[in-house]
Amino acid sequence: MPAHIVLIDAMNLIRRIYAVQERPFHYMDTLSESTKQQIIHNTKIHTIQAVRKILDSQQPTHILAVFDSKQPCWRYQVYPDYKKGRKKMPEHLEQSLVSIQDALLDLQVDSLVSDDDEADDLIATLAVKVALRAQDVTIISTDKGFLPLLCDHIRVFDYFNQRHLDEAYVRDKFQVKSTQLIDLWTLSGDSTNKIPGVPGIGQITASKLLQQYHSLKGVLNASDLKNSLMKTLDEHKLQMQLYQELLTLKKDIPLGFNLKDIRIPKPVSQQAV
Template sequence: MPLHLILIDALNLIRRIYAVQERPFLLNNELAENTKRQVLFNTQQGCVSALGKMLEQHQPSHALAVFDSIAPCWRYQLFPDYKKGRKKMPQHLADKLSDIQDEFMRFSVDSLVSEADEADDLIATLAVKVALRGQNVTIVSTDKSFLSLLGPNIKVYDYFNRRYLDETYVREKFKVKPEQLVDFWTLTGDSTNKIPGVAGIGQITASALLSQYDSLAALLNAKDLKQSVMTKLHEDVDQLKLYRQLLTLKQDIPLGFNLKDLRLPLASESE
């Protein structure tokens, strides 16, 4: 059978399922201990159910669940305000992750936990590596950063809304092409990750500029920009380049394993 790898952005999945399970029971932002155990059990069951549905729908030959590192990744070292103010994972959920990983393994879906990189970078590295071989990858996540990877062999699937986030979705939402998204967010900023972007440049202006000039590099070298726009762009070019670096997914992380290690048993039997 043709190779089809699904890469699951594990904490994106788990934390969203947990939030749904937790919400009805929150009182003064705290859970009673017995309720906490029930919420964790429901979360684990929800994750197992979600994985089963993914495997059934996508019929992959290979699969991997990718987790973020426990330690802060390299982006925090370059930009201390990265993701500033984002709610931390509850410790009781963090303590449950190994049990969820064990449940995933019952489906023969292994888990990769990074030592220093974000799950996004690991997923991007593996997705691009497989796609360059002409083989197919489905990234399961609602994280918009993966949309910059879209191509003939890389798809992004939103499990919660049961839809693919494709090029049409990108054009309708952001008014740019997938390959322009990193430049687009560099200009507009990315509130999710607390990256400020260029003051005074919003989505409409950014999409219009990229439609005309195609890339941030071309913009910075353009001589026919409005003076007001040129001034904004050139106020701190080094900071702008930092924002772009933070928003760009790494694609060259040494992985230390082969695709055959991710092959699912039924796929092996059919080969």
């Protein structure tokens, strides 16, 4: 039986589930302790239900839930404005993560918590290592940052909309290929991560440039651009180098475990929580 490794972007899944459970209480200025505990309880139940559905639909041979480090990752060190303004994780949710990880382990889904890197970098590293062995990987996430990894052996699945974020999705949404996305966001910026891009270049302009010149390098080497655009690009070369570094997921992190460590040993019970 060929291997199929499922990698769950755990905080992407949990925080979206938490947001749905918290939404009915948005009218309240503060949450009581009992309300917080009810939201956490519901979040845990729905997270486990979601992972059960993922196991059923994806039929993995191996599975791992990957969590972010509690400490700011290396991107904040090289670019202090990285994800600036993003809402912090509620303390009561952060304190519940160990309990959720224990519940996942009851489903035979182990968790990996990063020490220094973002979960995205760990997932990218493992996905690429597996794909190089011609084995299949499905990343469970709505994070567009995984889309540059798309290839014959790496897929991205949006659990909440129950669809694969494939090359057709990339072409429809961004008007470029998945291999051009890093260059696209370098030029146009990435509001999710507070990366500004090059002034005056939005997604439409960036996609047209990449359609014509194929890559950021091709754009920078083009001799037929408007003088004003050439000047702007030249003035922002150092910033673009930084943006590319921030946007590119690391693929060489030492992981310290083997695939056999995350193999599902036996069918998972489908009993309700």
